Amino acid sequence: MSAPEQDDWADASADDAPLPDAADTVPAGPREPSAAEPDITESEPGGATAAALRIEEIDLAGVQTPAVLAADAELKSARAAHRKAILALEAARDAVADAEGAERVAVAKAEDYAADPDKAEWQRLGATEAVTKAGRALARRLAAVTAQEGAVADAAAAAHSAAFELRLAVQEARAEIAAAQAADAADVQEDAEAQLYYGSVDEFVREHLRFVYRRQIDGSRTYWAAKWWEHDEAVQRLEALWRSWEHLRQDPSTGMSVWWRDHADHHMAVLMSSAGPFNTGSTAYDDENKCGRGEPLPYSPPPAGLFSDVRHAEAVQGDRAEPPTA
Numbered sequence: 001m002s003a004p005e006q007d008d009w010a011d012a013s014a015d016d017a018p019l020p021d022a023a024d025t026v027p028a029g030p031r032e033p034s035a036a037e038p039d040i041t042e043s044e045p046g047g048a049t050a051a052a053l054r055i056e057e058i059d060l061a062g063v064q065t066p067a068v069l070a071a072d073a074e075l076k077s078a079r080a081a082h083r084k085a086i087l088a089l090e091a092a093r094d095a096v097a098d099a100e101g102a103e104r105v106a107v108a109k110a111e112d113y114a115a116d117p118d119k120a121e122w123q124r125l126g127a128t129e130a131v132t133k134a135g136r137a138l139a140r141r142l143a144a145v146t147a148q149e150g151a152v153a154d155a156a157a158a159a160h161s162a163a164f165e166l167r168l169a170v171q172e173a174r175a176e177i178a179a180a181q182a183a184d185a186a187d188v189q190e191d192a193e194a195q196l197y198y199g200s201v202d203e204f205v206r207e208h209l210r211f212v213y214r215r216q217i218d219g220s221r222t223y224w225a226a227k228w229w230e231h232d233e234a235v236q237r238l239e240a241l242w243r244s245w246e247h248l249r250q251d252p253s254t255g256m257s258v259w260w261r262d263h264a265d266h267h268m269a270v271l272m273s274s275a276g277p278f279n280t281g282s283t284a285y286d287d288e289n290k291c292g293r294g295e296p297l298p299y300s301p302p303p304a305g306l307f308s309d310v311r312h313a314e315a316v317q318g319d320r321a322e323p324p325t326a
Contacts, residue, residue: 006090053082053156055163063173071166078159085155089148092141103134105149178305202229202302204242208295213268217298219285223278224271226288226298229306231277237267 058075060068110127113119198204205228219223228234244263248255270276283289289298 053079055159058163058166058170060170063177065169065176067175068166068169068173071162071169075159075162075166076164078155082152082155082159085148085152089145089152092145092148096138096141096145098139099134103131103138106134108217145280146322149304196311197249198242198246199311201235201239201308202307203239203244203309204245206299207239207242208245208298213264214294214296215268215272215291216293216295217289219274219290222272223273224289224291224297225278225280225283226300227302228278229302233277234245234271237271241267290304308313 039049055075058072106127110124110131113124113127155207215222215224225234228238241263245259248259248263250307251258271278273279278289288300291298
């Protein structure tokens with residue numbers, strides 16, 4: 001066999017060599033995706049790209065229950081599977097690009113052999129067979145891309161399903177937490193009722209307020225009514241003073257200061273003013289409605305049953321701590 005014939009035989013043998021698998025190919029660089037390929041937008045670690053899942057971030061703050069954590073782990077696993085499918089799809093597309101190049105080379109060589117009168121018939125047949133084999137290899141690569149696109153779509157669907165399950169778990173966890181908080185708030189409210197120091201506004205006025213808020217009442221510049229409970233405005237303002245005192249007394253730092261500044265001084269100034277409810281004319285000058293400097297404010301007991309004790313029976317029977325010095 002002559003040297004040119006040996007070279008031609010070597011070329012034909014090289015054309016007959018099997019094409020490499022997609023996993024063994026060297027990426028040929030980015031190419032334009034076809035209309036049937038997934039939208040590739042999200043950047044992934046390692047420089048690879050991934051088909052856009054378009055899954056919004058789910059806030060897990062404050063709801064990391066076992067069910068939520070399990071659902072979050074499922075979503076992370078689904079995302080990882082999607083990324084893996086995307087990388088396999090990119091490798092399959094690169095393999096298609098390589099197979100297309102190999103087919104073009106085989107076609108060009110077959111055309112050159114067909115036009116070269118010096119080529120033997122077996123050389124032309126070998127070149128033609130190489131084109132056929134390259135076409136079959138390309139078809140396999142294209143089929144692999146189609147299959148991998150389906151795998152990517154399945155992985156995306158699994159990720160969206162996992163995200164839905166995570167959102168559902170978060171919603172259920174938040175509902176459970178809200179229910180628990182509502183129950184706790186109800187317990188706190190019940191405890192607050194049970195822990196009232198004074199059982200009624202009358203008890204608060206009779207045993208506390210009239211002694212700590214001593215003012216000279218003369219019926220001309222300052223006013224008060226021993227029967228304060230006959231005045232609707234006074235009842236509501238004094239009830240507000242009592243309830244705010246019960247709440248703020250539990251703050252050992254600034255509770256009483258806030259009570260005096262924002263509640264006591266405000267309401268008592270209104271009640272004792274000439275424009276307040278106790279300036280009713282001649283009765284303001286009655287001795288029962290007056291007191292000297294440093295004396296407790298006038299007080300007359302209300303009718304029985306007008307102000308019921310709102311404390312629980314067990315709280316009334318138990319020992320009560322001394323109230324803070326106001």
